[in-house]
Each structure stands twice: as C-alpha cells, then as structure tokens.
Amino acid sequence: SKRAAQLSFAEVVRNSDARKQAHCYFLRPEAEVSEDRLGFGLVAASELKANTLVLVERRLLEVPEFLTPRSSSEVPFCNMGVPLGILPGALFEMFPSLLAALRVSQNSYAPLLMYGLGSVVNHSCRPNTRWVNWPDGLRALLTREEVAAGEELTISYSGSPGQPAWQRQLDLFWRYGFWCRCSACSAQSVAGSHLRRPGFLDSDALRKQVDSELQASGLQALEAVPLEESYKAQLKNLLPLVYLQTFMVALPILGLLTLAAAAFAT
Ligand SMILES: [Zn+2]
Known part of the structure; x- marks a missing residue:
C-alpha cells in the first residue's frame, strides 16, 4: 500500500487509511471536500446543525507531501x-x-502548529465554523451555526469582529497573499461590526464527546504531541x-x- 506521503490530497481525503496516516481521526460524511479552479474547500453535503463536529485531527510534526x-x-x-x-x-x-x-x-x-486535512478549510470573515484546540495536539472543527446543504464551510484565518473590511483584507493580503472576497467583504451592507462573535463553548465537555466518539469508532487513544x-x-x-x-x-x-x-x- 502507498504511504500517505505519496498520495495526493484528494486521495487522502477519500481513503480512510490515508486519513489515519494524516492524523485525521474523522471527517464527517456530511462534509465533502470540493475542488475548483481556486483549489480545495470543504462543503456541507447535507444540512448541518449548529455545533456539529465536522473534523477531528491531530497536530503534525512533518509537512506531508500531499499538502x-x-x-x-x-x-x-x-x-x-x-x-x-x-x-x-x-x-x-x-x-x-x-x-x-x-x-x-x-x-x-x-505560528508553527500545523495540521493536515483541516488545511482544506477556506477563509471567510464571516465564518460558519470554528476550531477548538486542546493542549495535547488534538483539534476539532465545529459548526458555529446551522449550515445549509451545499454551503461552503469556512473559518476565519485572522481578523476580529469589528475590524473594518479594508483592514481585514490588508491583513490577509500581508499575511497570506490573497485579497478576501468573502460575503462579509463584498457586501457593502455588512459592516465589520456586524460580524458575529463565537458563542460560549464548553471545551471540556466537547473533548469528552470527542474522546467517547473516538473510542466508539475503535480508534486508538491519542498520543499527545508536546x-x-x-x-x-x-x-x-x-x-x-x-x-x-x-x-x-x-x-x-x-x-x-x-x-x-x-x-x-x-
Ligand atoms: Zn472577507
């Protein structure tokens, strides 16, 4: 069998063994990786409720070839x-x-904490998901709100609610080299101050849920990455x-x- 390092990104996403080698514990079937001319993205295949766990993965120590x-x-x-x-x-x-x-x-x-499959999630200044990180290197992607089938799952790479659009766009360009054209940046009616702050999240309770789901799926206990x-x-x-x-x-x-x-x- 081919090692994850020799597989393409699309193959890693599709193949459960390859996903494991990429330290991805699960990727919900309700979320699909899409590819267009701008690259990869994660799209909701069916309607997702708020606070749905979409993806759980562990920090990487290497740069996998598929990335x-x-x-x-x-x-x-x-x-x-x-x-x-x-x-x-x-x-x-x-x-x-x-x-x-x-x-x-x-x-x-x-800076310097790298993950594999979650890299597919694109930026939006009005993101519909969030990352929850734990000190041992595990992280989960969670929806922040209801997401309709076919809608792209997005995360905020930088910027904070209340920042004007031009400032967010400049920040993103300086840091990542792309000019943001997300719905919050292109719609003039949506002022920066209307960006939602994430609600309270009990990360301990979420971690318990993640651990029990991993156990139920027969996945091995996680090795912490200091x-x-x-x-x-x-x-x-x-x-x-x-x-x-x-x-x-x-x-x-x-x-x-x-x-x-x-x-x-x-
Ligand atoms: Zn934007």
Whole structure:
C-alpha cells in the first residue's frame, strides 16, 4: 500500500487509511471536500446543525507531501509581508524544501502548529465554523451555526469582529497573499461590526464527546504531541523560507546603506 506521503490530497481525503496516516481521526460524511479552479474547500453535503463536529485531527510534526504545493504557481504573491511573487518560479521548483516551508507558513495555526486535512478549510470573515484546540495536539472543527446543504464551510484565518473590511483584507493580503472576497467583504451592507462573535463553548465537555466518539469508532487513544516538540519540528521545516525572506528584506536595506556610504565618501 502507498504511504500517505505519496498520495495526493484528494486521495487522502477519500481513503480512510490515508486519513489515519494524516492524523485525521474523522471527517464527517456530511462534509465533502470540493475542488475548483481556486483549489480545495470543504462543503456541507447535507444540512448541518449548529455545533456539529465536522473534523477531528491531530497536530503534525512533518509537512506531508500531499499538502506541499507541487508547483510555483501555488506560491502566493505575498507571505508575511514579503513579495514572493517577484521571484522566479524556478527558484521554488529547484528547492522543494522552500515549497514545504511555504506550506508551514501558510497553513500553520498560531505560528508553527500545523495540521493536515483541516488545511482544506477556506477563509471567510464571516465564518460558519470554528476550531477548538486542546493542549495535547488534538483539534476539532465545529459548526458555529446551522449550515445549509451545499454551503461552503469556512473559518476565519485572522481578523476580529469589528475590524473594518479594508483592514481585514490588508491583513490577509500581508499575511497570506490573497485579497478576501468573502460575503462579509463584498457586501457593502455588512459592516465589520456586524460580524458575529463565537458563542460560549464548553471545551471540556466537547473533548469528552470527542474522546467517547473516538473510542466508539475503535480508534486508538491519542498520543499527545508536546507543544515544544511541535514548535521545534515545524520551525526546522520553516527555516528555508525564513532565510529567503530575511535575505529579501535585508538586500534592499544593504543596497541603500551601500549607496549612502558611497555618496558620503565622495
Ligand atoms: Zn472577507
């Protein structure tokens, strides 16, 4: 059998063994992965009630190959404020570790905590789901409200309720390199202040529910992934991009300093 590392993202989603290797404990059949020209997304296959558990997965220590961008066309124009889009695509194809590092930068939750299948969930400034994270590395995707069949499941990557749309869009562009066109950003009538805050959630009770569901499905007890271990592993994966971005920021500064020094000397 093929290892998860050799499978495509779509195959991992469909295959329960591959899902396990990607540390995904369950993905509700009521949620389906869709793919269009903009990439992958998670869509409700049938109506979902509020607080439905959609996906449960565990933190990863590596960058699985199925998540790694396969070509330079997947490099965002901007990442953490650095315009990667001005670089020749061949550079990324020459150094696959750069593409893996880019995945860590773009997909990690709370810098350097990386998950597998949940990466499929797209951003909306008016998200209909939320992540619940536990210290041992387990996390669950939960609906925040009723979701109609066929509706996309979305999460907020950044921004807070009450922030004006232009500020959210700039933040997202600076950090992830995309210009948000979600319903909250495109509808002029929906002011930032109307964005919903998530309601109270009893995460201990939810964890009990998750654990009992995992047990009922015959899934093994979870091995905790210590935070330091996650940080160390993903920081190592991120380093090629840190070097590249530092170089890109430092180069113009060095150039200006050299020019200033030359002008001063003459
Ligand atoms: Zn938006």
